[in-house]
Amino acid sequence: MIDSHCHLDHCEPPDATLVEHAREAGVTRLATVGIDAASAGRAVDAAHAHEEVFAVVGRHPHEAAGFGDADVEAIERVAADPAVRAIGETGLDYYRDRAPRADQLRGFEAQIDLARRLGLPVVVHTREAEEDTFAILRDRADGVTVVLHCFSAPGRLEECVERGYVCSFAGNVTYPKATELQAAARDVPAALLMVETDSPYLSPQPVRGKPNEPANVVATAEHVADLRGVSYAELEAAVERTAARVFGW
Numbered sequence: 001m002i003d004s005h006c007h008l009d010h011c012e013p014p015d016a017t018l019v020e021h022a023r024e025a026g027v028t029r030l031a032t033v034g035i036d037a038a039s040a041g042r043a044v045d046a047a048h049a050h051e052e053v054f055a056v057v058g059r060h061p062h063e064a065a066g067f068g069d070a071d072v073e074a075i076e077r078v079a080a081d082p083a084v085r086a087i088g089e090t091g092l093d094y095y096r097d098r099a100p101r102a103d104q105l106r107g108f109e110a111q112i113d114l115a116r117r118l119g120l121p122v123v124v125h126t127r128e129a130e131e132d133t134f135a136i137l138r139d140r141a142d143g144v145t146v147v148l149h150c151f152s153a154p155g156r157l158e159e160c161v162e163r164g165y166v167c168s169f170a171g172n173v174t175y176p177k178a179t180e181l182q183a184a185a186r187d188v189p190a191a192l193l194m195v196e197t198d199s200p201y202l203s204p205q206p207v208r209g210k211p212n213e214p215a216n217v218v219a220t221a222e223h224v225a226d227l228r229g230v231s232y233a234e235l236e237a238a239v240e241r242t243a244a245r246v247f248g249w
């Protein structure tokens with residue numbers, strides 16, 4: 001299995017422990033996401049230290065205040081490392097609004113452009129900002145592989161499929177009340193399906209309320225396999241194929 005999105009540097013246990021737990025659970029590839037310059041550096045270091053780990057680097061919408069050309073250049077420099085397999089997470093968060101919206105928008109557009117220039121996928125975070133996020137992707141992301149991390153737009157599944165956006169489901173798909181999300185996880189084509197933990201956040205139902213870690217992606221994957229009426233092995237093979245195509249690992 002793979003974990004398409006985690007934040008090793010936000011988790012309390014050391015990276016080596018998290019990777020060891022993941023390995024014991026059968027999780028053989030994980031993408032750890034850097035959300036600002038310091039965190040991107042830690043993501044690359046983790047990727048160098050552990051063969052299972054790859055890095056995603058960019059500027060999170062929460063960290064987008066004042067985003068400018070120098071930030072694009074800084075991300076580009078880090079992304080030159082072969083351990084980096086995607087740009088992000090970037091996007092829009094109008095729920096927390098931790099950075100001015102104009103800065104979030106500028107950072108999002110610039111990182112889509114950067115992803116295209118570097119031939120890397122872009123990992124997208126969107127919260128309470130679906131309208132603007134999808135409009136920007138429509139206008140700007142042609143030719144870029146788009147990953148919708150912590151997929152949360154079940155009402156737009158058709159558009160996602162049409163445009164080939166990869167939908168990565170997090171632990172919240174396992175929550176009993178998440179029926180619309182569950183329907184999306186059932187219906188999305190396997191070629192566009194990934195799973196993630198978003199560790200240390202969003203623990204799946206069996207460990208809900210506790211800090212999450214990459215090994216727990218197995219619980220989410222089991223749930224998604226059940227929803228789709230396929231075996232865990234079949235789901236795993238499909239998700240691994242999709243992730244290998246997206247991240248080139």
Ligand SMILES: [Zn+2]
Pocket residue numbers: 005006007033089149198
């Ligand atoms: Zn994240």
